[in-house]
């Protein structure tokens with residue numbers, strides 16, 4: 216006989232005629248009550264159902280109208296034969312005291328809250344069923360089974376414009392047979408400077424330009440150190456691009472950020488010439504900015520390339536006529552490049568008499584600014600949804 220069935224009958228109906236029987240019966244009910252509470256505490260309840268589950272157990276036992284104790288009061292105590300009344304009254308009081316542990320506040324405090332599994336939010340019929348199966352008492356199904364309630368929507372984000380542009384550039388080079396290589400953002404002075412033929416006296420090594428972690432470790436100032444790491448790892452031939460974050464002691468303004476993104480390109484093979492570099496970068500610029508774009512290569516200097524160049528594209532806003540963005544010049548400088556210096560090849564374990572190579576480095580954030588006509592780099596890093604949701 217279930218507890219419900221027992222509390223619906225009177226003591227004579229249950230065949231209880233003496234004190235001992237009364238005590239045994241109350242002990243049984245108390246064990247059931249404490250067992251249900253202990254069971255719930257051992258299982259816990261998911262956050263979204265927690266209060267409802269606790270309330271269900273509380274109501275089952277303590278509800279004024281139809282709770283088990285109310286029914287017990289009605290059928291056992293009030294209807295008890297005269298001679299059993301004192302014993303039933305005593306047992307009932309003890310049971311009442313013990314039932315304080317089932318008060319809602321107490322249950323909410325003691326029943327562990329289980330985390331929700333991601334993506335599943337009640338109310339939902341299946342979930343209610345599985346929750347119900349795991350409980351020793353019934354939870355009211357009205358709310359849980361209301362399938363007409365709207366579901367919970369999690370708004371989907373979009374790719375950050377920097378990620379978008381980075382992937383677009385990666386795709387172009389992947390199509391040319393390059394692969395993607397990565398390297399650490401916390402880098403040794405050796406890879407960031409020494410191995411790249413950057414002399415001790417070079418201003419970029421200065422505290423004003425470089426963020427040092429200690430004398431031998433920096434936050435990498437460019438993606439070029441991965442050139443050496445890749446040469447050491449794979450040897451030649453090598454055709455890679457290296458996207459990633461870089462850090463410089465630059466004050467934030469509309470075109471500078473202390474953290475920004477670069478993509479490095481590196482091609483090493485036999486008989487690689489400056490013409491390969493020009494052809495590849497011109498093809499890339501046309502793919503990225505549009506077929507009408509022209510490229511211009513001007514001499515420049517980087518310690519790790521010889522000769523070195525600065526690449527400019529014809530202004531994508533005025534078509535080269537001259538405007539505010541290109542400062543009336545018709546050209547916009549977009550990246551540095553050059554033939555890999557023989558010292559750098561040697562530092563990477565590659566024989567410069569056998570192999571030659573070219574490299575370039577571009578700022579992804581600046582490419583994104585050009586692509587989307589954004590005049591302040593800071594907008595990328597302020598997490599302003601009004602800005603980001605436009606992409």
Ligand code: FA5
Pocket residue numbers: 436437438439463465470471472473474475476477479517520549550551552553574575576577578579580581592
């Ligand atoms: C370099 O960093 C070289 N390593 C590039 C290179 C690689 C040249 C291989 C030759 C061969 P530079 O310091 O010019 O070069 O930086 C490259 C690009 O990074 C710049 O054109 C710019 O777009 C971007 N950049 C540099 N500093 C910042 C900054 N503080 N905020 C945003 N973008 C920056």
